[in-house]
Amino acid sequence: MRNPIVKGFWDAPTGSWQYVFHDPDTMKGAIVDPVLDFDPLAGATSTKNAERLLDYVRETGIDLVWVLDTHPHADHFSAAPWIKAQTGASTAIGEKVTGVQTLWQGIYNLPNDFPTDGSQWDRLFADGDVFMVGNVPVKVMFSPGHTLASITYVAGDAAFAHDTLMMPDSGSSRADFPGGSSADLYASISAILDLPQDTRVFVGHDYAPGRDDACEASVAEHRAANIHWKDAPTEAEYRAVRDARDATLALPKLMLAALQVNMRGGRLPDAEDNGRAYLKVPLNYFASR
Template structure:
């Protein structure tokens, strides 16, 4: 069930930024009647082999916001990503905005806090974020009303954000020829994912859906926008007529064949902190941990 009525007459201006290293799409979502905007799923760059952080991807978004005189009201994370590091705190420090994520980030923090042996100093209460969204929570971007819809399965904290005639689905769905996200990370569940996707697909057929990732299946050009109708007709995993049991069987078999994302270890450690790096040690150096045989 959709928690709020959808107003398709509200048409946000959406600008996408594609990061080739991680195949991530970040978005600036602007109120067409004001300078207010939100930034969704930003990327902080990392050279993992060298242990170097940089901000080229984030700086492109900041430059766009600054050039167009935009006022950033929100920095939204659709979930705690396992394949890229969030740049939200860096962007927040440059152009402001409140950082929001689903309240189930507390579950993710608890699970991965143990895996990474973060200790008692690591807060597992979501306090690294400015807003923890519950299912159906609303917020404003200028004159636009948005709401967050709980869509777990890929992770417990996944949420779809609906803003007028657009919805940002995170990793819950991919383009129709890409199918769906994996559900085998700690806290993931293929059956829960199916039910979340069906909830998204209850949105109006013409609703625009924006993906967090695209990998260009079959060598096609990268794409990130589709519609509910296109997903229901053509999604290779969850089109209309695919049963829950069929999906779960396919998803679990497929997940067993997948390697872990290359950046899962640094990504999770940073993203459960709201995009912040671990605190420095007594010498002023920051470190990321590599748990052995835990993932």
Template sequence: MKPCVEAFHDPRTSTMTYVVYETDGSPCAVVDAVLDYEPHAGRLSTRSADRVIRFVTEHRLQVEWLLETHAHADHISAAAYLRGKLGGKIAIGEHIGAVQTVFERIFNLDPSAQAGPAPFDHLFVDGETFRVGAFEGRVMHVPGHTPADVAYVFDGMAFMGDTLFMPDVGTARCDFPGGDARKLYESIGKLLSLPPRTRLFACHDYPPEGRETRWEATVAEQRAANIHVRDGVTLEQFVAMRTARDATLGQPALIIPSIQLNIRAGVLPAAEGNGVRYLKLPLDAF
């Protein structure tokens, strides 16, 4: 039996959250959960995360893992919120430390000043295996978009974060601190070396006009049709394309609130003396 996958699409951030499980009543993992944020009001809500909670509750699932593929720059992680409601361990790749170092400096954050539980319960190393009930997962380090990206590989499927999008959209940007187009090409090669029928699940979809949202494609489909990195595209061609394209991209709309929370697994800062929590807005830093 292969794992079941339930996908939850957040249209505001074009993000996909996944629940991976065996059957009703079994253990499960949640991948890349979303906490809603209204930037004009500075207001958080839990609409998207509560959809996941309802599914988990209705199917009597027990959350073992809250898996993050990387520190996202386009949405706030709901991992800490879900941990408080459903339990489970928040995990990410061990190279998150490099990302934390860069952004703790930009936001002038005190790495020793944490609110509540430790941000991440577990840091995965490349090749590490873990269990979700009867299923074994394997961690694949896939740097390039950021230094800390990982994919979670199960039997016949992989959750690959932002490394690849749908074939008609292409690949992730590489212009964040520590990003590297050469490394991304190598990481994509690792994913596309999986068996051809492996289902690859993306964290986002930005569909061209006229196409409905999609979130999975097989290795074979990516190798045949990905507009950036299909079979036959060389490393030099990819790096030239990615470098030129990244130079035209603006910053993600939610990068400032997202990054300073996501490098801490979505754990919110402590309330100040007036009972209000605050995020920082660095000027001329991005």
């Protein structure tokens, strides 16, 4: 089995990690969870992060074949369609994204003809699917809990575990978004940490509690030191900790903007008759939950 070279790119405004990985033999590569920049005060998008990723791809000589979303993010916009337009690389996400689209179609009161079939991506992956990036096999693991559509990409010895796990000193991610479940999250973490001990686990976020930003820890390191896992909690014990923590958290500041973009595969809503696109905010919906 060939293992990939992985390069992480940190986006400080959203606390997000983006990744480029490639096969050193064939130089085929993929991008995971690219960020489309958004200034909520100006209502302005830009491609600074995506351009940074493509600069690395070009400088390294990578032939980009995939742009991979792990789930519809709540804290940043996806740059997948912009990167596809620049490179021709195919886009993909897990097949359960259709459930997220249906759920948020109702929250945003979108018209009945809004597509909820995942057709905004080129490929919808099912649990257990395997595809190749050059000579690197990539297995798809359905990893719900943080969202109902989350997947993990296991590329050789590298697992891109999105927002299921944080770095060991931060534990795991929240499970209280619409469609989330701490029970599902417990099962997903269990499956990821059943991978070989030397598997490199790459996380989707880091909030750097008193240290430099970091994105990688091995399965063995998570089992030994992850603050939500090192004592081998039962499902009930884990859920009690996770649910109590989630009850104290505010919604991500970009969530209500990000979901209506990311459920479209990273595209902005269609422009209205004045040529401008608009984002909707469901007033008081989450305040009553």
